[in-house]
Amino acid sequence: MLNNVEIIVMVPIFIILLVVIFKPIKNAFNLDTFPSCVLSLCVSALCVIGINHFLKGSIEVILLPYAAMAIAILLILLLSFIGQHSKGTKDRLSDYIVRKRKDDAAKTGNKGLKR
Secondary structure, eight states, rough: OOHHHHHHHHHHHHHHHHHHHHHHHHEEEEEEEEHHHHHHHHHHHHHHHHHHHHTTTTTOOTHHHHHHOOOHHHHHHHHHHHHHHHHHHHHHHHHHHHHHHHHHHHHTTTTTTOO
C-alpha cells in the first residue's frame, strides 16, 4: 500500500521536473529534441530517486545534489505561482481603487485625481 502512495506522489513530481529541466538542457547544450529528452529523463529520474531516498531517511551522498535540485525547482515553481497570484490580486485591487477615485471625482465635479 505504501508503494502505491509513493508512486502516486512521485509520478507528478517526475513529470513537473521533466518539463522544467528539459528546456534548460536543450538551450544550454544546443542539442536536438531527442538527446535533450533522454538527458532530461535521466536527470529527472535521479532527482526523484534522490527525493525518495531523502524522504525515507537514508542519506546517500551521490543522490543528495539531485534531491536538493529537485526540492529547489519545486520550491521556485511554488513561490513563482504564489507571487503571480498575489500580484494579480494586487493589480485588481489597485485598478478598483483608481476606478473608485475617478468615479468619486466625477461625482464631485473634479477633473483630476487628487492625492
